[in-house]
Amino acid sequence: MSAVKEPVVIHKGLDNVYVKESKICFIDGEASRLFYRGYSIEDLAEYSSFEETAYLLIYGWLPTKSQLDEFKRRLEAFRPLEPNIIQLIRSYPTSSDPMDVLRTTVSALGLYDPQPLADNAEARIEKALKILAKTPTIITAFDRIRRQKQPVSPKSGLSQAADFLYMLTGEEPDPYDAHVMDVALILHAEHEMNASTFSCTVTASTLADMYSIITSGIGTLRGPLHGGANEAALRTVMEVGEPSRAETYVVEALAQKKKIMGFGHRVYKTWDPRYVILKKLGGELAAKKGETKLFDTAVAIEKSARKHLEGTSIFPNVDSYSGIVFHVLGIPTDLFTPIFAMSRIAGWTAHALEYLEANRLIRPKALYVGRTGIAYKPIDARSGGLED
Numbered sequence: 164m165s166a167v168k169e170p171v172v173i174h175k176g177l178d179n180v181y182v183k184e185s186k187i188c189f190i191d192g193e194a195s196r197l198f199y200r201g202y203s204i205e206d207l208a209e210y211s212s213f214e215e216t217a218y219l220l221i222y223g224w225l226p227t228k229s230q231l232d233e234f235k236r237r238l239e240a241f242r243p244l245e246p247n248i249i250q251l252i253r254s255y256p257t258s259s260d261p262m263d264v265l266r267t268t269v270s271a272l273g274l275y276d277p278q279p280l281a282d283n284a285e286a287r288i289e290k291a292l293k294i295l296a297k298t299p300t301i302i303t304a305f306d307r308i309r310r311q312k313q314p315v316s317p318k319s320g321l322s323q324a325a326d327f328l329y330m331l332t333g334e335e336p337d338p339y340d341a342h343v344m345d346v347a348l349i350l351h352a353e354h355e356m357n358a359s360t361f362s363c364t365v366t367a368s369t370l371a372d373m374y375s376i377i378t379s380g381i382g383t384l385r386g387p388l389h390g391g392a393n394e395a396a397l398r399t400v401m402e403v404g405e406p407s408r409a410e411t412y413v414v415e416a417l418a419q420k421k422k423i424m425g426f427g428h429r430v431y432k433t434w435d436p437r438y439v440i441l442k443k444l445g446g447e448l449a450a451k452k453g454e455t456k457l458f459d460t461a462v463a464i465e466k467s468a469r470k471h472l473e474g475t476s477i478f479p480n481v482d483s484y485s486g487i488v489f490h491v492l493g494i495p496t497d498l499f500t501p502i503f504a505m506s507r508i509a510g511w512t513a514h515a516l517e518y519l520e521a522n523r524l525i526r527p528k529a530l531y532v533g534r535t536g537i538a539y540k541p542i543d544a545r546s547g548g549l550e551d
């Protein structure tokens with residue numbers, strides 16, 4: 164019996180498969196350009212704030228002052244966690260991975276929403292903003308609890324970036340640190356149809372609630388092939404330790420066919436524009452803090468890797484310096500991917516809402532290549548393997 168009647172093309176990894184039209188993000192991987200809703204990432208990093216960028220992604224336009232004030236007011240009001248949620252976080256093993264904590268807690272938030280199901284865009288946005296606003300509070304509460312410290316409540320008047328650093332340390336951050344964090348959030352907020360955004364889109368297409376949509380995105384971002392590269396890049400730089408060892412590391416890694424973390428990209432075949440911004444900020448931040456060794460080591464690795472990879476399309480990506488930036492800001496390494504999620508929720512929401520405007524349940528096919536027509540054997544007659 165033949166399972167398939169016509170020739171079939173399998174798009175493994177869905178490379179070059181378009182699942183929708185979109186007005187959210189444009190990447191020109193050949194020209195090193197990235198735009199959110201038509202605005203260049205360079206302009207957004209220079210002039211915007213994370214809140215303004217999140218508004219832009221979700222609603223589609225840059226807010227007026229009153230729209231932005233109202234948006235910030237809503238986020239601020241949503242930032243505190245219900246006592247039950249704090250209690251839940253306290254119940255987790257302190258050895259938990261913060262991404263697992265975030266995934267579980269965002270899912271649990273839905274249990275405390277009086278109306279988790281939403282059937283219109285405004286209600287979905289309301290839930291997305293609750294999740295977006297509470298994410299820094301969840302991440303920092305867990306980090307403090309595992310360090311035997313009391314969680315710090317959000318502080319009114321601080322930006323999402325500044326409040327994250329405040330809740331992490333209990334002290335209001337230096338304005339420059341808050342600015343660097345804010346730019347890092349802008350740079351991670353959106354990146355077209357990547358794996359986690361697709362995951363959110365699939366869940367949205369079933370008309371599931373926002374908590375399920377964002378939870379599925381966090382689960383997908385959790386994997387090392389997606390969210391974990393900045394941690395890996397930082398570990399590499401730490402292992403190399405100093406600029407003079409960079410050349411030996413790069414030569415040996417390439418000889419062993421190992422990938423240099425923070426290099427290469429499926430879409431960018433030249434400089435990742437986010438890398439350019441983060442490298443500049445990272446250098447300034449490191450100099451300001453007098454912690455230049457890691458940054459200088461990363462620069463030496465980059466220089467050496469570019470020399471040995473000359474003629475290829477393998478260039479530094481956003482992760483080559485983001486880990487160093489977060490490290491110099493005093494953020495524990497295992498919080499890097501949760502920070503990525505905390506920012507990307509804006510993009511996930513924008514894509515879920517856009518897809519739902521003209522929804523079609525996502526239901527691809529699998530080409531069946533297994534057996535058919537096998538005689539069912541009673542349990543005592545089975546061999547316990549494929550030969551049955």
Ligand SMILES: CC(C)(COP(=O)(O)OP(=O)(O)OC[C@H]1O[C@@H](n2cnc3c(N)ncnc32)[C@H](O)[C@@H]1OP(=O)(O)O)[C@@H](O)C(=O)NCCC(=O)NCCS
Nearest residue numbers: 392420421422423424425426427428429430477480481482
């Ligand atoms: C991001 C990544 C998965 C993109 O992969 P891709 O476009 O599918 O490219 P491939 O993994 O198929 O690699 C194509 C070739 O380039 C090489 N290459 C890709 N990235 C490389 C890197 N960082 N260092 C050294 N060589 C690399 C591969 O070894 C492969 O060589 P081959 O053709 O001789 O086998 C890949 O570049 C990578 O793993 N980079 C390191 C992790 C990282 O920084 N990820 C963050 C992305 S934002």
